[in-house]
Amino acid sequence: MLKFELKRLFQGAATKISLLVFIISGLLAIYLGANSYKSLRIDQVKSSIVFEKEREYIKSKESIPEMGSLAYYAYAPTAWQLSPWAALFNGQSQNNLVAMKINALALQGQIHNKEAINPAKHRAGGFDLGFVLAYMLPVLIGVLSVNLLSEERQSGRWRMLSAFANHTAKKLIFRAILWRYILIVLMISVLFLVSAVLLSLPLDGLFFTLYGLSCAYALLWFLIATVIMSFNQSSLFNSLAFISTWLLFAVLVPGFIHLTLNNQFDNTAPLQAATSQRLILNDGWDQDKQAALAEFTQQYPEYADKTEYETSFHWKWYYAMHQLSDLSVQDQWQAYLVQQQQSQRWLTQLSFLSPTLFFQNQLNQQAGTDNQAYWHYLTQVSAYHQQIREFIYPYLFNDTPVTHADVDAFPEFTYTDELNEQGAPSGWLILLFIIALGLVSQIRFKQHQFV
Template sequence: MLNINKLSASILAFELKRLFHGAATKVSLLVFIISGLLAIYLGANSYKALRIDQVKSAIVFKKEREHIQQREQLPEMGSLAYYAHSPTAWQLSPWTALFVGQSQNNLVAMKVNALALQGQIYNKELINPSKHRTGGFDLGFILAYMLPILIGVLSVNLLSEERQSGRWRLLSAFANHSAKKLIWRALLQRFVLVSLIISLLFISSAVLLSLPFDGMFFTFLALSLTYTAFWFFVAALIMSLNKSSLYNSLAFIASWLVIAVLIPGFIHLGLSSQFTNAEPLKASTTQRLVLNDGWDQDKQAALEKFVQDYPQYREKIAYEADFHWKWYYAMQQLSDLSVAENWNTYIAEQQQKQSWLTRLSVLSPSLLFQMQLNKLAGSDTQAHSAYIDSVRQYHQQIREFIYPYLFNDTPVTSEDIDTFPLFAEQISIEKPQILPASTPLSDYAWLVLLGLTCVLAGVSRQRFNKLRVS
């Protein structure tokens, strides 16, 4: 028994030494660590620059208001509202530096005025949310796509290498199942190593971004470690087939391609063909045509149509000049209303598309994992839609603020400029909850991942027990 214990200790020491022996292992670990640190660094800089731009926009707008107040003669409200581009801000969590999701500079700090909102949101393709890609080179990409490759390099050929070296038969001669225990021990060592690297990446992120070590931090970490365990058991299942190293490597690469690339690709391709982005373009084009045609149509009739929604101004729509700001902003609102059906259709389609994406994501643990990371960080599609909706509400506040000045021909005072509505920042991130009743079960990526991991663990262990030493 003493000799067996000494042998086990020697094997453990040998495995720890062998873990860092291969060149492929060293290169894979180095590339993964450097990529992770680079993603954190770039994400932190991008997030800080974004927040600085948002703060600068607010300061500049404040200075502009102060400059106008110092003028001897204040402009009329129509002119003031035309040039006043009020800043908005998607108040992102620092976690979006690591998991960018839908957050991009041109979508998180829109500036709006009292003109038609549809044209401001979709004024060009670069800031059209329907053309916006999801994610980028961030820590979420490193964990979702590069982490499985690292796990494959570290673990998928453990059994085949033992057989080729002859250690598998030798160790099995000392005690029952000792060779199989060696494989599981080697897997556990590699899982601990990868888990430590991931933990260090999260700790580095917390230090760099001043993130608290709270429930959110450990939720991200636990989800990532569950995803790590899933891929280790994928490797274990492939090893249990008892094939050659070439077969194991190709099988793991094929599994990664199917789970992380092909299935998400087919899901996005299918949803993109089912839910097109034609409505935003159609709405933007129609809105501009309606607005341009309004210059050649009966302006008084346009005001009559406008006061159907704002009857308090029915007695104030008459004017004698060829142009009045009241008609101009009324026409802006009418052009928005003309595409309201397109807008509502687009929103409904996006919600339906997101619902299907959430359901179908269970087919791909990689897609499920990345979506859950973005959801926890508050950078997913739902959070971005909430920001756009808050912009719409703010735009309505601006419009309804200026209408009394336009229709009553009320001059602007310095005090009125102080009361101009400002955008109320919205915190899009939500604290993780344990099975709240209002959330569908399909949103619990960690439960699905944990279930898949447990299934893989049971299957691979069962197959290992049936292996014969030969």
Template sequence: MLLFKLECKRLFSGAVNKLVLLLFLVAGIFAIYQGAQGYKTLRIDQYKSKIVFQKEREHVNKRETLPAAGSLAYYASAPTEWKLSPWAALFVGESHSSMVATKVRATALQSQIFNREIVNPAQQRTGGLDLGFVLVYLLPLVIGILTVTLISDEQHAGRWRMLNALPTSAFSQVAKQLALRFAVIWLLVILLLVSAAILLSLPFDGIFWTVIAATSLYMVFWFSIAALIMSFGKSSVFNSLTYLSSWVVFAMLLPSAVHLYLSNQYQTNAPLEISLKQRVTLNDGWDKDKQQTLDTFLQHESNWQDTAPLGEAFDWKWYYAQQHLSDVEVEQLWQQYRETNLMRQQSLQRLSALSPSLFFQLKLNQLANTSSADQADYRLQVAEYHQQIRHFFYDFMFFDKPVTKTDVENFPLFEAKTPAKGVDVWQLLISTLFILILVIVATLRLKQLRPI
């Protein structure tokens, strides 16, 4: 017990150690606050979209005469919602740079997805600090500062030979020092997660415990790296530089190399091509035979083949037929873009095994439903909802049915879905096995370390 008190006193006596722990705690608190504010803004945007649409629907129903179905379809911007987990407040992922409440009309879909400003620079938050950033990038630095010079400091102070002469081995003393530091940092992480869960009303469910387990495993990896570096018995400068180099490689260089490789491997200008091709198709459509356009449309949408031929006057049927045909024109590009993104995501999952930092970050984003795969699922849901809206209005436009107030009330609303996710057991087992091997190697080397 006396030795434990002495180790605690030694850990917290140094100004650097106390400052590092304090900065880590402050950074975590600030990250929780900033993430919570960003998540609150996203949720407010989603809520506002629903309220505005409801007010617009009430305004339409108060009119004595309802507009034509084509006019309603043109102005009815129905809100959608990216179903984010409450944990998105802590692990932002892709949600900070993408639309999370896209409004959809019955007009051409792809121009609504791509031909818009994705991010308003005036509304963009400075930086990207969230709790995920603190855990992925700052946590390893804290571990390194508190641990990597333990043995070299003992050697420099002349106590290493004395520790080896004690009945209990020097390895046992070092192991206790590492365990104490692991416990202190782990408790700080738990404090941050529990505080965030309480402040943000996050459930203490499977995600909570999965985050704790993943963070603990991530800490074991970096403690093993520190122990392995210490086992060479070099100076404090050498140990610090080697650990910092390891952090740069695993947390910076490897993830950057992976993303650079994927960007070159799956480079695509599909969004620009889709927007341009669809715009050209829509513009050219005004110069084509309108009845022929409608006939071509009915070949794709056979449910409305019983519609009457077009007359000389402007007809909404032709307008929306042209809009849909522009989507058909870019359908292949859209599918290729989706397939390319899917292959990129699969490659990213495989290559993330090269970097524990990248792997850990991806898993946190997946738990919060803020990964690039979740973004792709949301876009697919928007496309499916767009089809519901089109078909809802087609019944009125193609069969000359008047829109009633009951029909306005029965307008289909977007139902956000959270895609089912499976756990890549093999990847998790391989990662755990790799860390276990690293722990064993570091332990064996520390046991063999002798006084200089």
């Protein structure tokens, strides 16, 4: 029976091509993701090495520059410490800075310091293993299974089998679906094992969570194909019905959700905040500098009696003005963060309307590359920026010279990993879909003779 099923499975050219395209696409996604992740990690390590060499170079000098000059040129590296799973499920890591270099100047001008991408060279979407599993896997399942019953009817074998025992014929269909599901699970297993070897992924709870989600997602689409088969229509009807279902869940519903959220929430706020901060900073050169310092000391009263200086320029005013320009758009920035949190909550809730969108969100969340993980990184960058500022203020306002020990004491960025704190995925939705579709297909096959 196994030999017979395998012969049936691989007899069509479309099936062979689809299987080959899927496995090649999966392996290519893993390879490209691994190279991209390796390059990202190399850049992060290089930034740290360069910073340490600059520190050593400054320490090698007999006379160390004043803190204002050091802080202006000292771009301290930060790193979004992505796990190797980010190579497979990119999420926000492909669209945002993951290794920002921060100094004591205004933060708003730094967290958006990213080159504009030429629209003519911009990719339409990210190609990773998540894309292969979420979008290409359902198409392969449709090719393998949706026309099983109609092909048996068209060949005349179904009528012959039903003449002996209709329930036996139905069992053969379910058995054929089961063998195809086992084949898909084996292919998913190969992709995950190759990923584990290439990226040194530990075979831990996260590995089996993502693997189990992928297998459950595949089972969901097999059940969708089974329900479509139960209508006992032609191969053309089945293929169109499956493609329409795929387009609905994979393209139309996610596209409508993202379009609605983009219209509902303003995504230009960061650019507006960065522009406003820059304009306020530039205008500060033509305004009363002592008044700016007095406003700054309202936040740091310990420096209230140390704002006077004799020259036309002093670093204490310069960094105070940068902080004031940040504070001027703080409410706008915080409102944007709250808005993004609301947008993410809506996206999580509305993703229940699309198994594909839900599955992809779960992959990114478990891999630590979703919006929440990115905002967690930005929060730590903001806290680190404050740490740098408050480190240099005593040197500026007290006119304290910098020693070699002070150079070593310059604060360093420490990333706190949030991935291990994430809870289990909300797999109950996929499980609910599986149970519902399984019951529907079982009832329909029991009630119809399919002759």
